[in-house]
Amino acid sequence: MNKYAFWNNKGGTGKTSLAFQAIAVYAERHPDERVLVLDLCPQANLSELFLGGLLGNGSENLATLQAETPRRTVGGYFESRLPSPYTVPNFEAKEYLCCPAELNSSVSNNIWLLAGDPLLELQSNAIATLANTQIPGQNPWLAVVDWLKDFIDNISSEFDVVFVDTNPSFSMYTQIAISACSMLILPIMADDSSRRAIQNAFSLIHGLRLPSSMYSDYSFTKKLVDAGRELPKVHLIPKNRLTQYMGPASAYSSVITSIEELVIEVLNTNPEIFTFNNHEDGFVDIRDFQTTGVVAFAEGQPFTQVRTGVHNIGGRETQVNRGKLDECIEAVNGLVDSL
Secondary structure (H helix, E strand, C coil), X not given: CEEEEECCCCCCCCHHHHHHHHHHHHXXXXXXXXXXXXXXXXXXXXXXXXXCCCCCCHHXXXXXXXXXCCCCEHHHHHHHHCCCCCCCCCCCHHHHCECHHHCCCCCCCCEEEEECCCHHHHHHHHHHHHXXXXXXXXXXXXXXXXXXXXXXXXXXXXXXXXXXXXXXXXXXXXXXXXXXXXXXXXXXCCCHHHHHHHHHHHHHHHCCCCCCHHHHHHCHHHHHHHCCCCCCEEEEEEEEEECCCXXXXXXXXXXXXXXXXXXXXXXXXXXXXXXXCCHHHHEEEEXXXXXXXXXXXXXXXXXXXXXXXXXXXXXXXXXXXXXXXXXXXXXXXXXXXXX
């Protein structure tokens, strides 16, 4: 079963919006597959999109899930793990899931969601403390980092593919998310901070180019490798929010080129951390969604479900043009083709 994590150590790269569109379209194109979506970001924006978006009461629908017993969110599941953090309890993963299509008719009914939860931020310190506890003869860190893996294992026979959205931070709950996945999707933008973020990803996940060897003994990389676990591999780097004005001589193009050169360099020295052999197979271009994206996300819709014409967004009439919509659909299809 393929398990993808959308992550970038830098915020604002369009990670969640790309995740929503890619997952929704993947589910549409594979109606016979059951798709599990896990929202490990405390902002829970991905969950709100799947549950209806701004105009479809996504926030209110998420609040309803948070008010249920058990709390039908990742925060509710983590809450159940806190009393006995180092042993896998008897639990039914289904109790924490919802089917977004029951609340949002624009998404396919083969998608099931473990909703995000701001409670993660409150739980974060407790989770980190539990993971770093020293217990002779035991590995508390591994037991805690496996919480999401335990959840997936509990229900893996019922799903064909898993997608995980994450927080830009590398907090303990982000490590829990990433360690449960086999492949990474790392969206970038045409700015130098994206280049640094890619470097950080190679350091934080794969232990490359750490500033000092003193950090290696405490790294996510070493802890997983010492436990005999495989590290997630970089599968795709979407170049997000590219504009139609990016000519070969532009500053934006220079930044993208420098990121590609960095990936080529690491691909040559550490090919084992990628799923691709040719760097061109690891990148996909995503043009800026612009107004069409605003409409799609406000209405909680994949582009394939957005209608052309005038939309009322927050009391303002907004026009969706057929040509621009087709460009958005084409961009997302290119991403899904690479999964």
